[in-house]
Amino acid sequence: MTLSLPLALRRSLVFAWLLGLLALALVLGLALGAVVVPPGEVVRALLGLEANPIVTELRLPRVLGGMLVGAALGVAGAAFQGLFRNPLADPYLMGAASGAAFGVTLLAVLLGGLSPAFAQHAVFQGLPLSATLFGFLGAVFATLLTLVLAGGVARTGELVLAGVVVGSVLTGLTTYLMLQDADRVRAVFAYTLGNLAFLGWPSVKALTLFLLLALPPLLLLGRVLNALQLGEEVAQSLGLPLSALKLLLLAAASLLTAASVAQAGIIGFVGLVTPHALRRLLGEDYRVLLPASALGGAALLALADLLARTLTRPAELPVGVVTTLLGGPFFLYLLWRRRGRA
Template identity: 45%
Template sequence: MRPTLLPRVLALLVISIALLCLGALLGSGGFAWSTDAAIVFDIRVPRSAGAWLAGALLGLAGAIAQGVFRNPLADPYLLGSASGALMGVALVLGFSQAMTDSGIDLIGLNSGAFIGALVGVVAALILAGGYRSSLRLLLSGVVISVILGAGNALFTFVRPDLYQRFQAFMLGNTSLLDWYGVLLMLLVWLACIAIALLLSAALNALSLGESTAKTLGLPIDQMRLGLIAVLALATGAAVAQTGLIAFIGLAAPHLVRRFANGSQRMHLLMSSLAGGILLLASDLLARTVLAPLELPVGIVTAVLGGSYLLLLLRRQTLGMST
């Protein structure tokens, strides 16, 4: 790691730890330390840690997507993983025999979302005829998303009784995170960040263009497939635990790109840390704005992320006009 980048990475880690501490203090009545250890360590801490890990996975996946497709507007849901996850949830809700008045078993719901997200990405790969053309893969992801989105719309039309549970997943939810989900996301994040950093040279090569990248002596196609696999795994793990949360994977890479000094490896790491900070901060905000009521965290990230992108677009427009 370059010496000039170390303070920036440490700053992101310090902010993350500070937000985790705030999450441990934040209850339904505001910031206050609870004398009940079960409330702190079984509810608040896993929720905060899980929100950070989900954001870190989405931030990493967003940086990979933008690098692989050489498109600053690419996000983790681009390859059909979002629509696939929704379809997995729809199938579990619609066909499970374990439905009760209190809702379906959470593990089954998470498994359905994870498998659905991976199926969506695999379908995009098959439709694209492989992974060697970023443009074909990008277009295939859009087509798969539209098709699966139509299927999800049909599901809500046929089964309106399940729409409320389905909508809760669509808006994002961190309130049901537990230590099982935290451990699962931690293991996936450690594996994904390690593999992504090892394959970061492919992103440096792809930034020069497809044709140029293939002349550098690197196994670009194989490395790109590895990065797409990391993208699918990270997105699927985050979506399975928290539902669909918008803009984290899109905004986090933008926020830290200029601080990475052109290093794709540092950009991946910093994007992941920034994604964790963004989602955890949004979760804290969602828990306080209308306390003791809680907003779906996906609404908060959509408002903040959309506002940031509008500001970014305005700055670019003003820069071009001058």
């Protein structure tokens, strides 16, 4: 469908605005923190003219990793909202968050507790591979269990109900395991709050790989999501292999969600708020909304992490707390508007 000029111009401006926000988040994220680094030193460090491990080894992978996590959650949230035809769906609808928390808790049980550094949002002290692997496997397990209980992807209503059941059961199991040890409670609680301080260059590489695997199929499925908005019967009448395409869409979005949760913990509202807000500016065309949600999620999470690092410096807040404080009022505003329209 040919876009009218005002809508096309508006979309161009929104994409330019998102790219500008990303650039601003990158610059501020490298310069600001517990220690302020002058812009000149940042530039010299990035060009390799001056050694500055604060910029190149701490802040740069953290900012880039945060952008990758935000992009993954943003595009996954848009995909789930299109799949379930519900603008209030989020990436954790299939139980991925509860599964990841259970996986990390299970790791703590097997090891007899995680290191104090992990509980304080610092480096894992030799456990990053194990922790992220168990978190990833837990998220994948929860998603697959939801699919099995729902009987496949044919009925999206059953998927939602199965996701709620799986998430509740795994949350109960996680709570039971956490209560066996006070150190375990602190470690898993730190993980569930979400934090980007865990991210290093290995995390950036892993997240880049997952995005390269899952993002292209999702972008190509924008036309399928557009057809689903008209109803599954209409989509099937267009000759689309709907079950296979829905399974591919669900697998790609769940893979991005699992990778994000495994690397950065549970960060709420990014995958819910970003596509919903951009839909109001860009319209319902998922061929446009999916890439915009990736850019918007990256900018939102990078800026939220900047607030987490600077609001209480030299200490810092978990970024999941910041996104909740920002996203919660927005979500309530959406509910208020929907009620007013009704």
